[in-house]
Amino acid sequence: MDPNQFRVIQWRGGGLAVWLTLLLVLLFLSSVSPEWLINAILLLIGVSILLPVVGFFGLRWWLQRSLVQGNCPVCDYPLNSIKQLQVRCPNCGEILQVQEGRYVRPVPPGTVDVQVIDAIDVTVEQLSEDDF
Template identity: 45%
Template sequence: MNQNDFRNLQFNLSGIRFWLTLLLVIWLLSSIGLGWLVKFSFIVLSLLLITPVIAFIGFRWWLKRNLVVDQCPVCGFESAGINGTQLRCPSCSEQLRVENKKFYRLTPPGTVDVEAIDVSVKQIED
């Protein structure tokens, strides 16, 4: 039996099938007038790529304006907090509030906060 017989001739169309399908889709879109669909898909793709960049830049701007790094008024430990929030000092566990780029100690109403001053003692001899 001859393998080169005309009845056994087969064509390999797997490589051409992709290009014919692509050409058919492009021809169909151009003939129907669905250019708006292609433009819309490009706009959506562009927004999906640009939105995270804009969000990252906006978040850094917001963080730069609202992140406060200061020392605890009780123990002097330096920590960070968001402006307008409350937090606990990681060192002494004192409740703090962050206002106007500074840490303030949270105290119950009526509490007087006093700073002690060390006074040296002099002995007077008689």
């Protein structure tokens, strides 16, 4: 550090100036009408208590209506997501969307989606003569 350089002392209140200004305004208004100050403080205390409670129950209500739980149709991995959103399965990477409360693979119109079965799991008794 250069000793010949002019030093500027800066004080950073970190938002303290806003609170000091608010306090000065409240003190000014209390000199005009002290009942208003008491009512404002009680209102702020009431709002600061009720707002988180109402927000918590409102968020729970919204989640119960919007959250969809199900399994991936490709790999049967359990998934949770919000309605109207596309989600990627973290297990197989398939892009899925919610339709009628179930996860489905979005396919372009005209695409035929088939379900594959393992030939190892199928025995002769399970095959009927209609399959040949």
